[in-house]
Amino acid sequence: MSHELRTPLNAILGFAQLLDHNPRAPLNDKQKRQVNQIEKSGHHLLSLINDVLDLAKIESGQLALSVEAISLNSVFDDACSTMEANASAVGITLNCMPLDTDLRVRADYTRTKQILLNLLSNAIKYNVANGRVDILAKHQENVIKISVSDTGPGVQTDRLSELFEPFNRLDAEETHVEGTGIGLSITRELVQRMHGEIGVDSPPGHGATFWFTLPISTAPAADHPRISGHQRLAKIANPKTLLYIEDNPANQRLMEDIVDAMQGVTLRTASTAEIGLQMMHYAVPNVVLMDLNLPGMDGYDALSYLRNNSSYRDVRVIALSANALPNDKKNGLNAGFDAYLIKPIDIRQFTDTLNPLLGAPIRQEP
Numbered sequence: 001m002s003h004e005l006r007t008p009l010n011a012i013l014g015f016a017q018l019l020d021h022n023p024r025a026p027l028n029d030k031q032k033r034q035v036n037q038i039e040k041s042g043h044h045l046l047s048l049i050n051d052v053l054d055l056a057k058i059e060s061g062q063l064a065l066s067v068e069a070i071s072l073n074s075v076f077d078d079a080c081s082t083m084e085a086n087a088s089a090v091g092i093t094l095n096c097m098p099l100d101t102d103l104r105v106r107a108d109y110t111r112t113k114q115i116l117l118n119l120l121s122n123a124i125k126y127n128v129a130n131g132r133v134d135i136l137a138k139h140q141e142n143v144i145k146i147s148v149s150d151t152g153p154g155v156q157t158d159r160l161s162e163l164f165e166p167f168n169r170l171d172a173e174e175t176h177v178e179g180t181g182i183g184l185s186i187t188r189e190l191v192q193r194m195h196g197e198i199g200v201d202s203p204p205g206h207g208a209t210f211w212f213t214l215p216i217s218t219a220p221a222a223d224h225p226r227i228s229g230h231q232r233l234a235k236i237a238n239p240k241t242l243l244y245i246e247d248n249p250a251n252q253r254l255m256e257d258i259v260d261a262m263q264g265v266t267l268r269t270a271s272t273a274e275i276g277l278q279m280m281h282y283a284v285p286n287v288v289l290m291d292l293n294l295p296g297m298d299g300y301d302a303l304s305y306l307r308n309n310s311s312y313r314d315v316r317v318i319a320l321s322a323n324a325l326p327n328d329k330k331n332g333l334n335a336g337f338d339a340y341l342i343k344p345i346d347i348r349q350f351t352d353t354l355n356p357l358l359g360a361p362i363r364q365e366p
Helices: 002-020 029-059 072-089 109-125 157-162 183-193 249-260 273-282 299-307 326-335 347-358
Strands: 068-071 093-095 104-107 132-140 143-150 198-201 209-215 240-245 265-270 287-290 316-321 339-342
Touching (some): 002 029, 002 249, 068 072, 068 109, 072 093, 072 109, 072 132, 104 109, 104 209, 109 143, 109 209, 183 209, 240 347, 265 273, 273 287, 273 299, 287 299, 287 347, 299 316, 316 347, 326 339, 339 347
Parallel strands (some): 093 132, 316 339
Antiparallel strands (some): 068 104, 198 209
8 A cells, every 4th residue: 555655656746856956947936836836735645645554554553663772862853853944934933952961762763753743743833923842851760751842822621632533633624734633643652652651731822732751761872874855966977877677657757857967877777677687787787776566576586686696796776665664674674775765756865875876886797
């Protein structure tokens, strides 16, 4: 389901990004506004898909967590950096000061960030003009209590119990605020599965404070490098070759346009893994970009062939797939992919991943 829903969005959001950032044919103001609306609506649809799939995973007991010691300073900085532009765009001040001490909790880093993003997003959406959002953390016995407070109108006391019900938006569907009404339900499930508690305090007319707890940890924090989404498209100085193995024609055309905007990169395209491997027999590319759900030999089989063949063992291989569950990425990296990217493609993240691999040495066929 994730794969089928994400695949068409890859073309929609990918081409929208290209139109918006094409220096050869810049858009006029009206066209730019229209393309930005496509991007905005596409990302909103993607967030809805993610929420529905998360809820389905939770309800079916398929949600996998990687619980370890994580630094709250790191996850706070990551989440606040992500939401900073959203808050600024609507005139909301986001106060996310560094913690005085390096507080660590036992939790899943990605899911803890997801919890914070859900709470911060709601605090921004349901605030007032020129409002404020504060995020705090306090040590309480064996747990850390994290709170997100806003200066909005708050929630009626007699409706607080409805907040965490799936698809219940407390009549917000009659306003301009977008949403599905399942974000808080997912947030509650994530907190509880990491052995925490969640709640809300909302004095009438004085905003709302959503809080949750996580078990404290004394172990060293695991390293979670962040990927910046604000780096500019890098230029390639020397000719490099990228082989893209993808059976979807729309995705092939999208990659052609993406690579066309990059200097010095040559793109070759194959619709099946078998064709791609045959092409490599005659010319070894610098990097292979591989879809996983291919007709005939799939992406994992093709990767196994490359890794077990001395002529191609050192070729860099990137997975680009609509299989977007956390275990999908983990399994892909464990299988030997040099990177695992998810559709819909983020062009800046793609180029940030591709450029270093294009310059890496490979073993040429004798």
